[in-house]
Amino acid sequence: MAYSRRELWTKLVGQETEQAISRAAGASGNTVVVIFMRGAVDGLNVVVPHGSDDYYARRPIVRVSRPGENDGALDLDGFFGLHPALSPLLPYWQSGQFAAVHAAGSPHSSRSHFDAQAIMESGVQDPTATLTGWVGRHVAATHSGSSASPFRSVAIAGAAPHSQQGPVPPLALSSFDRFDSIMNQGADFLSAMAMMHGSNTGLDIHSRLALEVLDTLKRANPAALEPANGAEYANNGFGRGMRKAAQLIRSNIGAEFVSVDIGGWDTHVNQNGALRNNLATLANGLVAFMQDLGPTAMQRVTVVCMSEFGRRAGENGSFGTDHGHGNAMLLLGGGVNGGRVHSDWPGLADGDLDNGDLQVTTDYRQVLSELLQRRSGGVRLGEVFPGYTHPGGLGLFH
Template identity: 40%
Template sequence: MSTARTERQRREPSDRAGGEGRDGMAPQAPATATLCCDENEKLNLSRRGLLGRGLAVGAGAALTGLAGEALSTSLAFAAGAYTGDTLVVISLRGGFDGLSAFAPIGDAEYYKARPGIAVPKAKVIAGDGMFGLHPALAPLLPQWKAGRLAAVHAVGQPNPTRSHFAAMEAMENAAPGTSIRTGWLDRMLGLTGAAGPLAAVSMGGSMPARLFAGPSADVSMKGVDDFTLAAEGRKPMAAALRAMYADAPPLMAGAARAADRALAATTSVRSAAGAPANGASYPATDTGAALRDVARLIKAKKGLVTATVDCGDWDMHEGLGPAVKGQRMYDNLAGLASAVAAFVTDLGETAMKKVTVLTISEFGRRVEENGSRGVDHGHGNAMMLLGGGIRGGKVYGTWPGLAPAALVSGDLRAVTDYRAVIGEVLRKRCGVGALDKVFPGVEPSSFGLAVAA
């Protein structure tokens, strides 16, 4: 049984229990809600439980119990040399508030709707008069000024929902209205032909439920140094695994052989110097540790095509707070920015020319703040993009405005499909020509935010 299927089975009852309104969206929390979402906490617990057990799975074969913490693999059927960017996808779990990160300081309605938590014009650290960067993003200011960091505002999903589980699944599947059940990163990998043992890696303490669902090879690990078979120090588990599947048909042996290749590939990464380069200093956070290990894989030149990193705790129904240190939004943004800035420093300018980092989140937050200095589940959001092939230093997108008549059920209207933004990156930086096979029916954005490789 695959890890993704196990998590889907666990979460479906929670989605049903949450209920949905007649407009297809879950009922809104009261304006004075003070509790974080139960379903979001259940999701975190579900992931931790899965990782604690440690599964190794493959197409048609399960190796339950043999793998160390957070090891999962699946068969690959394509082969080829990939020459595009390494795509690093950071999932901001819980519902990121793009209206705080890239504040619409030129829209007077923003300050009317958020009298206690809006970012004052005097505190933004960069921008264009219409949008301003939250001061906690200061570690990334050099990238903004150098034209390597950009944002796209008012993005969202075509069928919005305020259920964490439903929205995450739809975001990672990215094929609404179709019978496709694979994840969009799995489909992208299939088109690149990349089949190396470390072509696709989910790094850190959580595993994306659907991004890598499908036949392309992928590996999930807590960290490079933790990627081992259970009891491998006490018993020759890897050798036993190879012998066990030596004469097995490819379909049955695929998972074991993929795991063996991935273990061999990470061994050389562990043996190499693991210290960050160029004076980079990662924060002592899960996101910092995960990005540090992604950088290790990139520097080791092990054929990494894409990596995912989960960065959680963005579900701020309460205590989002004003833009000052010690408040939840400020501290979370500062931690994210510090980790990404260290990642960029570690890789150096030359390597970053072939790396693109982007953020996604299942939904945004409501425009109006609630009585607990937080914001409830919304729709329209902002994405960040960073890399040597990104035309940065600006916020892209069509701004619909925050006037009450411009909102959709109290939410920022999403006028740009998040898949179109990713599609422009896939086409220009990753060499994916058949975008319809990744995002059915979606045309890439024409913002010009990415430079053709």
């Protein structure tokens, strides 16, 4: 018996799944976009404590000048300022859609990139304790089975990061259009898939999920969505990643978590120029993304930028900074109580430092817990961050 492509698809995944995909395609829930700045960004030069004399005493070269001076910080509140390379983000600060959390990070003191990233992405203090991540556990705790979109958790990458690993498989999509050749194999190919993967073994379930993803991508066709509202993405890795993230969200196929990485932050040598270039790339990608989605869509999209740890309070002898501790997190978009640097500022005097580093006074899990509570409902924090007691909100989101 000959089947049409649609009949073969329904035969393969079942009518219930087909209806679920249709419901997911019409979903209008919130989306969290996690930007991981791999390599340990220097938060002290991103959100600059220009009101601190100790900052300038410790950094005679690797510094951002005071507001009003040549190439100085962009004043935010009289004490903190923004690195001038982030000036494209200033209008979002002024409109209340951009905030920062300073002296934030993990209480774990590791200065290993590998261990610190594993700790932060797993959401637990022992990097060997679990193979799952905080996003993965949240998705599993709020999963609704066959009625859920297979695009709930997506990495714009060749492989999903640790944070998204969990019982509900995340997707890794470095490209959308490379799947076309598979879906265009014709009825014979799909018929063979229907016969091969009709049972309930693990392999068959994952095979049906893969075909589910392929069919949804084919119908939604996110790759065909050109940037809207005058948005212009730079032709670099981060720009291309943010463009794909926007295409995925604009396709309205049920994306709740999207991750995009940006590297190059390990600035031990000649930091000033490298940091400026990286921050310009970050700012341009974020602005293009927010312009592309537009004000209405951005009301349901929240962006958090984070890194595994900060840099030392003082500069080194190579005009750079070494691995430190406390850092800055950046928050943009829907639900953000912006126009504020949220911080229990510890100071940079000798007696204020943690072994030469900015102290961590805000656990990064407190930020993420509030993010999940306010922007991604149905949270069971004890499952998402086991062993962590959430002390309450910081007023970061509404």
